Amino acid sequence: xxxxxxxxxxxxxxxxxxxxxxxxxxxxxxxxxxxxxxxxxxxxxxxxxxxxxxxxxxxxxxxxxxxxxxxxxxxxxxxxxxxxxxxxxxxxxxxxxxxxxxxxxxxxxxxx
Amino acid sequence: xxxxxxxxxxxxxxxxxxxxxxxxxxxxxxxxxxxxxxxxxxxxxxxxxxxxxxxxxxxxxxxxxxxxxxxxxxxxxxxxxxxxxxxxxxxxxxxxxxxxxxxxxxxxxxxxx
Numbered sequence: 001x002x003x004x005x006x007x008x009x010x011x012x013x014x015x016x017x018x019x020x021x022x023x024x025x026x027x028x029x030x031x032x033x034x035x036x037x038x039x040x041x042x043x044x045x046x047x048x049x050x051x052x053x054x055x056x057x058x059x060x061x062x063x064x065x066x067x068x069x070x071x072x073x074x075x076x077x078x079x080x081x082x083x084x085x086x087x088x089x090x091x092x093x094x095x096x097x098x099x100x101x102x103x104x105x106x107x108x109x110x111x112x
Numbered sequence: 113x114x115x116x117x118x119x120x121x122x123x124x125x126x127x128x129x130x131x132x133x134x135x136x137x138x139x140x141x142x143x144x145x146x147x148x149x150x151x152x153x154x155x156x157x158x159x160x161x162x163x164x165x166x167x168x169x170x171x172x173x174x175x176x177x178x179x180x181x182x183x184x185x186x187x188x189x190x191x192x193x194x195x196x197x198x199x200x201x202x203x204x205x206x207x208x209x210x211x212x213x214x215x216x217x218x219x220x221x222x223x224x225x
Contacts, residue, residue: 033213042217043156043200056212091155093213099144099163099204101213103155 004094006104013082013111021077021107025094032075033093033101082111116203118216126224131188133219135201145177145184148200156200191223
């Protein structure tokens with residue numbers, strides 16, 4: 001049973017470009033979380049989704065950020081017109097019915 | 113007030129000692145509690161979950177939960193250098209459609225050989 005798969009592991013974008021981060025949950029998990037982590041800081045909740053439904057997006061910036069989890073395929077976190085302040089590690093986690101969340105390896109986004 | 117607060121670190125303990133990590137949470141409806149370990153540059157790894165008041169032991173780790181005091185702790189017995197990491201406390205309401213997992217800022221533990 002493969003773990004949570006995120007890709008790419010590292011992503012470099014120039015200011016103003018779009019970043020697309022992908023996450024495939026563990027088999028049998030229907031819920032996905034996205035978190036952002038800045039160096040030396042904790043995990044900041046961004047959004048919680050189940051297939052075709054956003055449950056909680058209270059941590060998502062109102063502009064430039066969006067997330068989806070389609071019926072088929074991975075969950076996508078999309079950042080439009082990236083700025084330097086978007087540079088961070090973005091972690092995806094998936095949740096089983098019993099509780100807890102299992103994290104992917106993360107995508108390190110660098111905006112230059 | 114932050115949703116989840118952890119005792120400030122870093123925490124330095126000698127090898128073989130007990131490391132004690134504390135966490136308080138603000139939302140009384142919280143039902144599920146988790147401890148994660150994160151090595152530098154790596155992703156968080158779930159090491160303990162606890163749902164009922166009392167103690168839960170797993171190897172050298174013991175989680176303690178007191179819902180009345182809104183307090184959860186993690187004890188690491190016989191600390192090893194490999195335990196040096198940041199430990200994150202996470203809390204979830206697990207209500208009907210609210211599974212948001214909120215994290216504390218983490219406590220960094222260094223085990224001295």
